[in-house]
Structures are given as C-alpha cells and as structure tokens.
Amino acid sequence: MDRADIVHDNFLRRIASRDFPHGRAPSGALSAFQAVEIYRAACLSRALDRQSRVMQRAGQGFYTIGSSGHEGLAAVAAALRPTDMAFLHYRDAAFQIGRSAQVPGQSIAWDMLLSFAASSEDPISGGRHKVLGSKALSIPPQTSTIASHLPKAVGAAYAIGAARRHRPEHAELPEDAIVYCSFGDASANHSTAQGAFNTAQWTSYQSIPLPLLFACEDNGIGISTKTPKGWIGASFQNRPGLKYFACDGLDIFDTFATAQEAAHYVRTRRKPAFLHIRTIRLYGHAGADMPTTYMPREEVEAEEAQDPLLHMVRGLDQMGAMTAEAALQVYNDTNARVARIAAEAVTRPRLRDAAGVMASLIPPKRDCAPTNGPASEARAAAFGSDMKQMAEPQIMSRLINWALTDLMLAHREIVMMGEDVGRKGGVYGVTQKLQQRFGPDRMIDTLLDEQSILGLAIGMAQNGFIPMPEIQFLAYLHNAEDQLRGEAATLPFFSNGQYTNPMVLRIAGLGYQKGFGGHFHNDNSFAVLRDIPGLILACPSNGADAARMLRECVRLAREEQRLVVFLEPIALYPMRDLHGDKDGGWMCHYPDPSEIIPFGQVGTHGAGEDLAIVTFGNGVYLSRQAEPVLAAAGIKTRIVDTRWLSPLPKEALTEAVKGAKRILIVDETRHTGGFAEALMAHFHEACPGTPLSRLTAEDSFIATGPAYAATMPSTAQVVAAAQEMMK
Structure with missing residues (x-):
C-alpha cells in the first residue's frame, strides 16, 4: 500500500477519534484567523501531493516530489511579506500556497496542478518543468x-x-x-551552500547590509542518507555574523513566532540569520521511493504518527479556532476540490515541439531609458590625465579599461565584482583606477570564491543591476560553472521569460602567456561555455574590437536581458608589436564611445581568394603574422575573425568566406571538443565542395616554462598548414 494512502487513512481515523499527537498548547502571536489560513494551506499542499501520485499513475502528471511533512512552512510565509523575495526549497508548496493568500487574485491550486500536468498554460514555467515559483508572489523558480x-x-x-x-x-x-532562502538539511552540507553561508558571514562580519534569512528545513534525511542527530544545530548555532534561530515546524504557533522574530531581526538589523526548522518527511523522497526499503518500518510509522496536519488540528481545536470535525471537513473538501480541478488541468494543452520548448531560452527585451553616452564633463573628470593618452595607440588592456569607464559613466546600474578588481585593479591591471572613479559600491572586491562571485552577480541582476563579474582565469571558472549553467541560463527558461539574469561576465583566459602559470593560468578550453543554451560568448582579438564588443555586450545585457561571457585573451592584453620589435602593429586607437560591433558581426582582414583563414583571439594575431609570409609565397589570403563564439554567427561566416577557394581554421583550443569542430561542421554544410582544413591545439594541458606554447598553434604552423592546402 502506498505510504500516502496510509498517512491519509491514519489522518481520517485519528481525527474521527480525536487521537491527537502530544504537543505544546497554542501560544504566541498567531491569531485564530491566521492559524486557520495556515491549516487550509497545509491541507491544499497535502491534497496536491496526493493528487500528483494519482496523476502520475494515470500518465497525466510528471512530478511527485512532495511537501508532505513540511506543511508548517505556511506559517513562515505568514510571518513574511509577499514582497520579500523567496528562493524556495522544492518541498515548499505550503509556503507558496500560504503566500498566495497574501496577494489578491491568485488561483494557486489551478496554477500548481497545471504545473503537475506539464501544461503550457502553467503560469510560471509554461510547462517546461514542475517548479515552485510566481512572479506575482516574488518567488523565482528554482531547479x-x-x-x-x-x-x-x-x-x-x-x-x-x-x-x-x-x-x-x-x-x-x-x-x-x-x-x-530555504533548503534541506542534506543540502546544507553541499559545498555550494557552505560557500554561501561563509560569504554571508564574511559580509555581515564587515557590517555590510545583508538582509537575508536562511531557512533549513531539517527532516533528518537526504533521500536515504541520514543527517546525524543534532548536526545542523551544532554546525550553525555559533557562526560569527549569522544569528541562529530554531523552531519546531510541527508546531505552527512556535514556527510563526520564531520566523516573525527572525524576520524582524533581519529586517531591522540588515544582517543575515539562520532559521532552523524541525520537520519530518512523509511518503519518502518521491513517488517511486519506498522508505521502508532503507528505513525500519517502525521508524517510518513513528514519523507518520507525527503528521503536522494532526498537530495543526489539535492546536486549532485547543485554541477554539476550529473544531476537529470542521477541520476534517476542510481536509475532505480540499481533496475533493483538488480532484475536480485536476480533472480539468490534465486536459489543458502541453508543449509539443522544439520551438515551443525553446521559446523562453532567450529572454524578452525590455524598455530602457535612452542613453546618449557619458557627458564630456563627466568623462574629463573620470579619465583625468588618461584623456591625453587617447590620442595615441594603446594596448588592449588599456582600451578595455577605458571602455569600462565609459560604460560605467553611461549606466549607473553597472556594478563590477570579483577578487582584486577594486584596490589592485585586477590581476593584469585591466580595472585599474575604476574604484577611485566609481567607489567601492560599484567596484566590489569579493572574497576568493568563484561561486559566490557569480551568485552575487545573479542576485544583483534580479534587482535591476547590470553586473559585470570577473573571473580571474578561465581555469578558475570550472568550480563555479553551474551558477551559469544551472542558475543564470535556466532562469528565463523555467520562468517563461518572467525572471532573467542579465550580466556580462568577464573572464581572462586562453593561452600563450610566456612561461607563466601552466594550465591554471593558461587554459585554452571553453567548451563548457559553448554548450549552455542562451549564453552569448564573445572573444576579441585586438583592443579596438574589445572596446566596441564590450559596449555591445552591455547593450545585450541591459536591453535584451542576455547572459553574456566576454572572454579576454590574456596574452594579447599587453601586445604591442605584430611583425617586428617596436612596430606597434597590434596597438589601437580608442574608438569613440558611440562605436560598437553588433552581435554576430564578424571581422575580415584582406580579400584574398586563394585562402580564407577563419580564427579568433590569439589565432587572429598568429594569422596576421603569417600573412606577409604567405603573400611572399604568392598566396592571397583573407583573415576572418569570428569574434562571437556562441551562438555561432553562421550566416556572417558564410558570407565572409564567399569566393574563397579554400578554408583553413586556426583554433587555439584543443583538437577534441574544440571550437574548430563547430566551424568545420558549419562550413562543410554551408560551403559544400570547398576544401577544408583545421589547425588546432593538441589534446593536452598547457605546460609552464619554455614549453608554454608547444601544444598550441604557432605562426610557422599556420604558414605550413596554408602551404599544404595550396598543394
């Protein structure tokens, strides 16, 4: 027999016989009206859990991870305001139901059943996933x-x-x-969670405002792995900068009073707090999970005997708010109502094709106040003596710095964050003087934790900022990439475009740094970024392009709410010369602030028809070095700078190589899984019959010392590959 049916039958039997579990008498500030509303929310949450299993058995529902045992979270919702943004644990249906009663015009049962049925009319995800969430209730959906x-x-x-x-x-x-922000006791052990707690404490310890209430719903188990008894309390009671509160989630009066106290502390002190809520888990982890296969039956039955709905009915009866008989009627009526609504919800349309599923991958555009660029007076004050240097060609890092300055002057909502971006001015000096120009509020020196840097950016984007986080080196992204893949990129997808994470993430990366750092500071693999749906990946090859592309990246984030990664080639930051010592061939003048390179526009140097060299980043530099050697050999070339690496600008690339008799792809990433694979596939499809070849890096990490470039393409190899194609 399904444990859900057992719990249901037990509830009916025990209410009829007034067989209540023992507990404290009702006390505190929770009114009779509020207590009844919390119970109604709990009944609806329970009914939805039971109905989800019915729907699944009938092939009409697709999600059965329920909230049974966690219904007391409706009392937490009652203690908060509906404008307090809530990032919810996936067992918090009762919280969302409770909050819906605070906002007029909600149809919460209908909405959640549409979600169970994966209907395209589901108001939060449009049928893409069963998620808690609501724009009207300030609840962004969570994966x-x-x-x-x-x-x-x-x-x-x-x-x-x-x-x-x-x-x-x-x-x-x-x-x-x-x-x-709520989560389970098992999740509290995750390194991502521990990093967030540490960041909150680190911030609070410095008296920086951080009005955040963590809530750990401690049901004592993660799927089948027990949480050691007392572990959460022992771990969080004495953390510096994080105030600890605890309550019994089976007692809505205690839960409401404690949550109210914790929320008041956070709201008035502007400091983070940790609310430890004791709960139980009924039915096991999900519909297919049988808890008796890994827990003694006696233990499972002991948990079921502490059903929070039984505790609620006891409390309502004791305070005179609702008799047990009336409470039973509410329970039965709610089950019947949910069954009726579900019968209609399962008939509603579902997503049927790729276009429908993908419709929310790209966020909607938004109206923005027009900007005409920074005023000349503001520029003169910000740049100071740098204004005189703009008359002369400069290296890439300097031009990026100036572009960032102009952008921050034009858009006050831009905020940069990362380790060393402020006082030090970045590892390579790219952000020098920006903190002096704009202050520490907009140039935030963070702690050393890439997950927290990206989390800070994502969270700030949800309150209207345009974050420009910096990851010092490409190799350091990989321990935090889920913040892009699992959070930033999925948010518009799972919210049907209602929530977005516009930002421009700057990453110093790629190879060719002479003798420095090995793989950890020379990383030529960005495949992890290219396969994230909805993410734009850009990479400049020279300073002028970097400034113009960066402006377009900010426009994409600000106006089109896009998630953009701007990959800056470290080796080209200081590059001055192209063909000879002190020729200054790779320095550029700073382009006027009005100049941009539109998204998807590729760059072309030369018009030769013998060979088109398609490349990006350092590959453009190497190909430009090879150009005069090839010309001397009678090979007429053109060099195509892809610039935009994802999504691939296919039409622009096809147009750029039109008329070329051969195509050579020069790719500094690895042979396997590298960028060249996508380019080869595209040109094979778009330019049938045109000879194709690729020059790539080896499938290797990068060494330090004299062998720093041994595994990657060189100018000589570009020449040799081109000559081989001409044979």
Whole structure:
C-alpha cells in the first residue's frame, strides 16, 4: 500500500477519534484567523501531493516530489511579506500556497496542478518543468540542483542595500525587503551552500547590509542518507555574523513566532540569520521511493504518527479556532476540490515541439531609458590625465579599461565584482583606477570564491543591476560553472521569460602567456561555455574590437536581458608589436564611445581568394603574422575573425568566406571538443565542395616554462598548414 494512502487513512481515523499527537498548547502571536489560513494551506499542499501520485499513475502528471511533512512552512510565509523575495526549497508548496493568500487574485491550486500536468498554460514555467515559483508572489523558480540557489540569494540580499545607494532603473525589491532562502538539511552540507553561508558571514562580519534569512528545513534525511542527530544545530548555532534561530515546524504557533522574530531581526538589523526548522518527511523522497526499503518500518510509522496536519488540528481545536470535525471537513473538501480541478488541468494543452520548448531560452527585451553616452564633463573628470593618452595607440588592456569607464559613466546600474578588481585593479591591471572613479559600491572586491562571485552577480541582476563579474582565469571558472549553467541560463527558461539574469561576465583566459602559470593560468578550453543554451560568448582579438564588443555586450545585457561571457585573451592584453620589435602593429586607437560591433558581426582582414583563414583571439594575431609570409609565397589570403563564439554567427561566416577557394581554421583550443569542430561542421554544410582544413591545439594541458606554447598553434604552423592546402 502506498505510504500516502496510509498517512491519509491514519489522518481520517485519528481525527474521527480525536487521537491527537502530544504537543505544546497554542501560544504566541498567531491569531485564530491566521492559524486557520495556515491549516487550509497545509491541507491544499497535502491534497496536491496526493493528487500528483494519482496523476502520475494515470500518465497525466510528471512530478511527485512532495511537501508532505513540511506543511508548517505556511506559517513562515505568514510571518513574511509577499514582497520579500523567496528562493524556495522544492518541498515548499505550503509556503507558496500560504503566500498566495497574501496577494489578491491568485488561483494557486489551478496554477500548481497545471504545473503537475506539464501544461503550457502553467503560469510560471509554461510547462517546461514542475517548479515552485510566481512572479506575482516574488518567488523565482528554482531547479533541483542541490543548493545552487543559495549564492544568488546572498547576491539578491546584497542588492537591496546596494539599491539604496544606487537605485537601478529596473529595481524590483522594496528598500525594507528581506530575502528568504530555504533548503534541506542534506543540502546544507553541499559545498555550494557552505560557500554561501561563509560569504554571508564574511559580509555581515564587515557590517555590510545583508538582509537575508536562511531557512533549513531539517527532516533528518537526504533521500536515504541520514543527517546525524543534532548536526545542523551544532554546525550553525555559533557562526560569527549569522544569528541562529530554531523552531519546531510541527508546531505552527512556535514556527510563526520564531520566523516573525527572525524576520524582524533581519529586517531591522540588515544582517543575515539562520532559521532552523524541525520537520519530518512523509511518503519518502518521491513517488517511486519506498522508505521502508532503507528505513525500519517502525521508524517510518513513528514519523507518520507525527503528521503536522494532526498537530495543526489539535492546536486549532485547543485554541477554539476550529473544531476537529470542521477541520476534517476542510481536509475532505480540499481533496475533493483538488480532484475536480485536476480533472480539468490534465486536459489543458502541453508543449509539443522544439520551438515551443525553446521559446523562453532567450529572454524578452525590455524598455530602457535612452542613453546618449557619458557627458564630456563627466568623462574629463573620470579619465583625468588618461584623456591625453587617447590620442595615441594603446594596448588592449588599456582600451578595455577605458571602455569600462565609459560604460560605467553611461549606466549607473553597472556594478563590477570579483577578487582584486577594486584596490589592485585586477590581476593584469585591466580595472585599474575604476574604484577611485566609481567607489567601492560599484567596484566590489569579493572574497576568493568563484561561486559566490557569480551568485552575487545573479542576485544583483534580479534587482535591476547590470553586473559585470570577473573571473580571474578561465581555469578558475570550472568550480563555479553551474551558477551559469544551472542558475543564470535556466532562469528565463523555467520562468517563461518572467525572471532573467542579465550580466556580462568577464573572464581572462586562453593561452600563450610566456612561461607563466601552466594550465591554471593558461587554459585554452571553453567548451563548457559553448554548450549552455542562451549564453552569448564573445572573444576579441585586438583592443579596438574589445572596446566596441564590450559596449555591445552591455547593450545585450541591459536591453535584451542576455547572459553574456566576454572572454579576454590574456596574452594579447599587453601586445604591442605584430611583425617586428617596436612596430606597434597590434596597438589601437580608442574608438569613440558611440562605436560598437553588433552581435554576430564578424571581422575580415584582406580579400584574398586563394585562402580564407577563419580564427579568433590569439589565432587572429598568429594569422596576421603569417600573412606577409604567405603573400611572399604568392598566396592571397583573407583573415576572418569570428569574434562571437556562441551562438555561432553562421550566416556572417558564410558570407565572409564567399569566393574563397579554400578554408583553413586556426583554433587555439584543443583538437577534441574544440571550437574548430563547430566551424568545420558549419562550413562543410554551408560551403559544400570547398576544401577544408583545421589547425588546432593538441589534446593536452598547457605546460609552464619554455614549453608554454608547444601544444598550441604557432605562426610557422599556420604558414605550413596554408602551404599544404595550396598543394
């Protein structure tokens, strides 16, 4: 027999016989009306859990991870405001139901059943996934990646204080709001969660406002692995900068009073707190999970005997708010109502084709106040003596710095964050002087944790900022990439475009640094970025392009709400010469602030028809070095700079190689899984019959010392590959 049916039958039997579990008498500030509303929310949550199993057995529903045992979270919702952004644990249906009662015009049962049925009319995800979430209720949807929502909750809380100082155009959160973030006891052990706790403490310890309420729903088990008894309390009671509160989630009166106290502390002190809520888990992890296969039956039955709905009925009866008989009627009526609504919900349309599924991968554009660029007076004040240097060609790192300055002058909602971006001015000096120009509020020196850097950016984006986080080296992204893949990129997808994470992530990367750092500072693999749906990946090859492309990247984030990664080739930051010592051939003049390179526009140097060399980043530099050697050999070339690496600008690339008799792809990434694979496939399809060849890096990590470039393409190899094609 399904444990859900057992719990249901037990509830009916015990209420009829007034066989209540023992517990404290009702006390505290929870009114009779509020207590009844919480019970109604709990009944609806329970009914939805049971109905999800019915729907699954009938092939009409597709999700059965329920909230049974966690219904007391409706009391937490009652203690908060509906404008307090909530990042929810996937067992928090009762919280969302409870909050829906605070906002007029909600049809929460219908909405959640549409989600169970994967209907395209589901108001949060459009049928793409069963997620908790609601734009009207300030609940962004969360995926099931364990604890990945905690870093952005820290960022969103930070953004509330930041918006007080620099109000963004599209700010959403009230100045006195707090951010609520819930998770399970098993998730609290995840490294992502621990990083978020540490970041919150680190911030609080410095007296920086961070109105964030963490809530750990401690049911004592993660699927089948037990949480050691007392572990959560022992781990969190004495953390510096993080105030600890605890309550019994089976007692809605205690839960409401404690949550209210914790929320008041966070709201008035502007400091983070940790709310430890004791819960139980009924039915096992999900519909197919049988808890008696890994837990003694006696233990499972002991948990079921502590059904939170039984505790609620006891409390309502004792305080005179609702008799047990009336409570039973509410329970039965709710089950019947949910069954009736479900019968209609399963008839509603579902997604049927790729176009429908993918419709929300790209966020909608938004209206933005027009900007005419920074005023000349503001530029003169910000740049100071740098204005004189703009008359002369400069290296890439300097031009990126100036472009960032102009962008921050033009758009006050731009905020940069990362380790060393402020006082030091970045590892390579790219952000020098920016903190002096714009202050520490907009140039945030973070702690050393890439997950927290990206979480800060994602959270700030949800309150109207345009974050420009920096990851020092491409190799350091990989321990935080899920913040892009599992959070930033999926948010518009799972919210049907209602929530977005516009940002421009700057990463110093790629190879060719002479003798420095080996693989950890020379990383020529960005495949992990290219296969994230909806992400734009850009890579300049020279300073002027870098400035123009960076402006377009910010426009894409600000106006089109896109997630953009700007990959900056470290080896080209200081590059001055192209063909000979002190020829200055790779330095550029700073382009006027109005100049941009539109998204998808490739660059072309030369018009030779013998050979088109298609490349990017350092490959453009190597190919330009090879150009005069090839010309001397009578080979007429053109060099095509891809610039935009994802999504691939296919039409522009096809047009750029038109008329070329051969195509050579020069790719500094690895032979296997490298960028050349996509280019080869495209040109094979778009230019049938045209001879193709590729020159790539070896399938190897990069060494330090004299062998720094041994595994990657060289100028000589470009020449040799071109000559071989001419044979």
